[in-house]
Amino acid sequence: MRPLGTVRTLLRRPPRAWFRAAQAAALAGVVEVGLRTVRLPRLTRLLGVRLVLDGAVGRVGDPGLVRLSSSEAERLDVTWRLLRHRPFNGTCLRRALLGAHALRHRDHAVRIGVQKVAGEVKAHAWLEVDGIVMDPDGIESFRSLTAGAPA
Template identity: 45%
Template structure:
């Protein structure tokens, strides 16, 4: 839990100073903006070990409590750190809900989206070059 708390603080500093790309680096994530999101599934379907599942559970539960800001981006960065040897991807998606644009972030490991909040309804952001190409 101490590792997750320290990482949450580092992620917060990175988000404020360097944005999403900086936060991704803190978590050992690759920012993926190719529009090809993997299907959302349970972490067990991604082939994670029991220890990795426990680390994710502890980190994500810890982020729900103050003083931490447990938004989806923070959960993705902290969770990605514990899975960094799997080469996780950070996805950012958007959707419209009741006429307002909403954004969401999640982690993908081994072609499986690990998302407790349902990334399936979000459209993955792409880089401008891919929109034109």
């Protein structure tokens, strides 16, 4: 979607969505700077987000199983939509961190997993809310990191 389409979409939403988009944009900038300047555990503490490195994985299922209030759903939707557009970097780690921040008052966890494919190590981050994986795309093949592993 082009930036003009993004503005049109936002203008069709209620004013509180505009405010949430501005908050998410500012936070995305903070996260971007934080990822480049501090270690991930410290950044998650600053954001009020739980980084869980215990090797476990939440229940993979329909993210719709998580009962979000309309306010929570809108906050998460606006945040994740924003990350799809320039100048934002919508990688899985940024998406998990910003999503967790949007739902930080809930039982949440940001997890990081790795897999080795054809000799190449790949990583993926995801958000879990109430023990349910909110981003079930392909996490079955990732092995969740533990605190003893380098993050």
